[in-house]
Ligand SMILES: *[C@@H]1O[C@H](CO)[C@@H](O)[C@H](O)[C@H]1NC(C)=O
Ligand SMILES: *[C@@H]1O[C@H](CO)[C@@H](O)[C@H](O)[C@H]1NC(C)=O
Ligand SMILES: *[C@@H]1O[C@H](CO)[C@@H](O)[C@H](O)[C@H]1NC(C)=O
Ligand SMILES: *[C@@H]1O[C@H](CO)[C@@H](O)[C@H](O)[C@H]1NC(C)=O
Ligand SMILES: *[C@@H]1O[C@H](CO)[C@@H](O)[C@H](O)[C@H]1NC(C)=O
């Protein structure tokens with residue numbers, strides 16, 4: 001009897017010990033990084049201002065993971081605004097509490113507070129990004145996420161010699177928080193940006209009599225090698241054309257998934273989108289501009305940001321590097337010619353399991369509408385106020401986040417009658 005108890009105890013102990021090992025070995029694949037949100041002084045376009053950053057950097061730090069990994073990001077808010085961080089394109093299966101959109105899956109991290117995000121990488125592979133998801137702090141609080149193939153697997157294309165994140169962003173001379181605040185108060189469109197940046201630098205075309213040396217990002221390449229550009233559009237509003245002078249591009253991935261290669265000399269990338277682009281250094285060793293500018297219709301920042309592809313070797317750098325001929329701002333043919341080539345790779349190693357049966361059909365329209373103001377007193381079109389909608393319904397920020405309200409069955413935070421079609425078809 002006593003002996004049996006003893007062996008049971010031992011077995012139980014053994015189970016405990018095994019469990020501890022299991023937890024420890026899991027912990028090894030759950031790396032933790034620590035981020036500090038803080039105001040940092042930056043000078044661009046000849047003027048200085050404080051911007052909100054992660055650890056002082058614009059763009060913010062790059063997260064490097066392998067497919068299937070789980071990462072913990074501890075965010076310490078030392079800034080002066082409520083902030084949340086969203087892991088854009090990470091599917092986070094059954095892990096909504098760490099998704100990030102303010103008042104959807106969490107209340108914001110208040111100044112002085114910390115929040116720990118658990119980011120579960122499942123099927124994604126390629127390039128994604130993270131960004132603040134509150135007010136307009138994402139203008140400066142964003143950075144790349146690079147998801148490498150899982151251990152023991154590789155890319156569905158020749159391994160590039162080197163890779164370069166290319167982060168496109170907007171630069172405003174004014175304070176972005178004041179800018180969105182004043183737009184919300186007046187009902188008007190927010191001010192346009194003053195520049196675009198590539199990896200935090202505006203590039204040579206933003207010359208100004210008062211400051212002769214705008215910063216320009218450079219990549220160094222060797223003749224004959226192939227490089228992977230991990231391009232991220234973190235611009236606030238504009239869709240962008242991007243080219244490298246005298247070099248073709250091969251788009252091999254998009255939004256954290258592989259695609260059938262697109263051979264092209266330009267891309268068009270929308271805000272929030274990412275593209276994995278191969279480029280071979282096969283031209284005479286020299287310097288070549290890469291450039292990006294808007295594809296847009298009505299009001300937009302019409303400036304052009306540049307960076308330089310610099311070949312190694314002994315040559316005299318041209319006084320002006322070759323410049324690409326970008327499609328015109330309104331060139332819709334260039335856009336459709338490009339976008340209609342986008343197709344999932346859908347190979348044996350990278351299948352795409354699209355559900356084949358449809359249970360429910362939804363027809364969802366996205367639009368920017370106007371709401372009337374007393375005496376036409378707002379600054380939007382006709383004195384009205386601009387407001388975005390889905391099926392003619394605008395989002396009003398609730399007092400607690402929608403996920404908590406759903407989980408705790410709180411009444412009066414959200415309704416369940418979202419229409420399955422818009423009031424008008426157009
Ligand atoms: C950010 O700063 C904190 C505090 O200085 C530091 O512990 C952490 O390692 C930094 N993280 C990155 C990604 O640089
Ligand atoms: C940023 O730094 C510059 C140069 O050191 C300084 O003139 C400016 O006052 C600073 N701006 C802010 C908002 O602190
Ligand atoms: C910051 O977040 C807290 C908690 O959700 C909220 O009570 C407060 O009003 C927010 N502050 C601002 C300025 O939005
Ligand atoms: C936030 O995290 C930092 C670093 O781990 C710690 O020093 C600080 O005490 C934490 N603050 C709060 C309010 O928990
Ligand atoms: C993948 O391999 C690297 C070293 O080659 C190792 O550090 C990492 O923990 C491995 N990741 C997984 C998920 O096994």
Ligand SMILES: *[C@@H]1O[C@H](CO)[C@@H](O)[C@H](O)[C@H]1NC(C)=O
Nearest residue numbers: 173174175178179180182191
């Ligand atoms: C927006 O632009 C207008 C006109 O150029 C300017 O007067 C105003 O200060 C800008 N607002 C902000 C918040 O920068």
Ligand SMILES: *[C@@H]1O[C@H](CO)[C@@H](O)[C@H](O)[C@H]1NC(C)=O
Nearest residue numbers: 045046047207208209210211
């Ligand atoms: C250059 O500086 C002068 C004097 O401060 C100023 O009046 C002018 O507007 C500046 N020019 C530009 C393009 O910023």
Ligand SMILES: *[C@@H]1O[C@H](CO)[C@@H](O)[C@H](O)[C@H]1NC(C)=O
Nearest residue numbers: 246247248263264265282283
């Ligand atoms: C780019 O591709 C086109 C079409 O395949 C080809 O004609 C052209 O020579 C290529 N240009 C370069 C610089 O490789």
Ligand SMILES: *[C@@H]1O[C@H](CO)[C@@H](O)[C@H](O)[C@H]1NC(C)=O
Nearest residue numbers: 192293300301302303304329
């Ligand atoms: C950009 O727009 C401004 C007016 O906002 C105009 O003066 C300028 O010519 C435009 N530049 C280009 C390159 O289209």
Ligand SMILES: *[C@@H]1O[C@H](CO)[C@@H](O)[C@H](O)[C@H]1NC(C)=O
Nearest residue numbers: 285311312313314315316317
């Ligand atoms: C670079 O080329 C120039 C002109 O051809 C030559 O004078 C110089 O010695 C070369 N330098 C090196 C480091 O090869």
Ligand SMILES: *[C@@H]1O[C@H](CO)[C@@H](O)[C@H](O)[C@H]1NC(C)=O
Nearest residue numbers: 325326327328329330331334
């Ligand atoms: C682009 O616009 C310029 C000036 O508006 C025009 O001269 C040129 O023909 C246009 N190019 C194309 C390809 O439409």
Ligand SMILES: *[C@@H]1O[C@H](CO)[C@@H](O)[C@H](O)[C@H]1NC(C)=O
Nearest residue numbers: 327331332333334335336337
């Ligand atoms: C788009 O493709 C069509 C036919 O494939 C071609 O004729 C046209 O020149 C292309 N337009 C642009 C702007 O690339």
